[in-house]
Structure formats: C-alpha cells, structure tokens
Amino acid sequence: MVRGPFFDANGVKKGAWSEEEDQKLISFIQTHGHTNWRQLPKLAGLARCGKSCRLRWMNHLRPNLKRGSYTAQEEEIILKLHEQHGNKWSLIAEKLPGRTDNHIKNHWHSQLKRRSRDREKSSSSEVKGKKSGGHNNMTKYSLESSSPEFMETTSPTLAEQDNYSPSLPSIDTESTTTNNSPEEYNSVALREVYKFQEFSGDFWTEPFVSEDIFSEYCHPNNGAAVDIFSYDGALLFF
DNA sequence: AACAAGGTCAACCGCGTTATC
C-alpha cells in the first residue's frame, strides 16, 4: 500500500511502519506521553523523524480511532461541513470523533467529491430554500428558533453530563442569556449537545437533549433555519 | 487469465502558524 521501508541520506527511516516500531511508539507514549515529538523518536529508540511518529500516532495508533467504512450519517456531515468550510479537514475531523483529518481527506477525494458535484448539479435545478429531506438515513431536523417539535424532556444524568470531552471549552451559562449573536448562540448550543457525545447506542434510545437547550441557545432572531444532525449521540448544528 | 484503469489509503513534503529563546 505504501513504499517499503528505507533510510534517507541522514539515516532516518521512512516508508511503511513495522509492528515492532508501532509497539515501541505506543509503549513510549503510554508511559511518557508526547510532549515533544522532535525528541520522541530518539527517546523511544526509533529511527524515525518526529513528524513521522506524530503522523503514525495520530492517524493509526492512538486509541478510539474508528476503522472501516463511513456511515451515510458521517458522509452527510462531511459533505455539509465541507460545503461550509472547504478543505478544513482538521476542523471537519473535530466533528467526527474517531475519524482523522487524513482519513476524511482521502474519503473526500475518493468518493465524496464526486457526490458533492452531483448534488450541486441537481440542487441547482431544484427550488431553493428547502432545508430538510433527502439526507439518506441521517437523523436530521430543521428548526426555526426554538421549535416546539423538540419536546422530549428526559434529562441526562449527572454522570453523563460529566462525561463529555474535556477538550471542549467550558460553557459560561451566564453569558448565554443575553446579548449573544446568533453565531454565539448556535456555537454554545453545539458545545452543549457535545455533552451527549459519549452515548454509544441509538439516538432514540439515549437520553434526549432537553428542550431547554434549544429554547435557551437557539437565537430568537436567527432568521435562518438551523439544520441539526444527530451523530454518535451528539447533535450537530449547521 | 491477463491487462489496464481507477480507487484506496498510508505516508511524505512543504509551508504557515505558534512557541520559545
């Protein structure tokens, strides 16, 4: 699949990684972390450059990576985000836990690019303004401001609330109540629903996002409809 | 069965950004 291993002029190993190298890298990072990629290969006893180690770890060895084919839901999110942000693969990858920017980029070039083009063609001949429908098996919602359609009220447990990604910025609930721009409102709502990201099962069987989230965070003056996708127990706003 | 073309995916390269001195 990739070039066989070889050494460059500086004695740095390149090409495919061996099982042994993987194990060295994994065990070193598990013990010492990866605060300095430059120094890491030396300390771990690898003949690789830091960049190569980082890439291998980020794209293949780190825990919780998803392998295998993409679901229709994931593809829909990629298409949607790419439509919004262009080739910002790392940004898109942030919204798809377990998928890497590299994988998403590859998948885009091999499959989704074509689909995106086709969709553009067909949508140009359709009536504009339809925000919902035609999204494969994706669970998708549209709402205008605080839609009364979201009346499920099961609240997450405290444990679940504490279970969301620690890397996400904390929410200043004080500041969400007044004078926020539509963008800020939607951004806060997105972060809020990330609390539910750790759900593993079906969207409908998992604790639901309280209607309060929508009524509180969806900006009343945001005229544009908001597309919401459920993914891995999280809701994504577009 | 053999070949070609296109698809897939891991890895590298170059460059912009950020951190450190």
Add this chain to the structure above:
DNA sequence: AGATAACGCGGTTGACCTTGT
C-alpha cells in the same frame, strides 16, 4: 522584537487493491 525551532495542516505521492474489458 527578531530569529529559530517545533508543530500541525493540507496537498501530493506511490504502491497495493478492485473492477472492468
């Protein structure tokens, strides 16, 4: 404040795989 190092991102490459002829 400027120089240098390190990091991270996006584009590209190249080898293997799959499918069509």
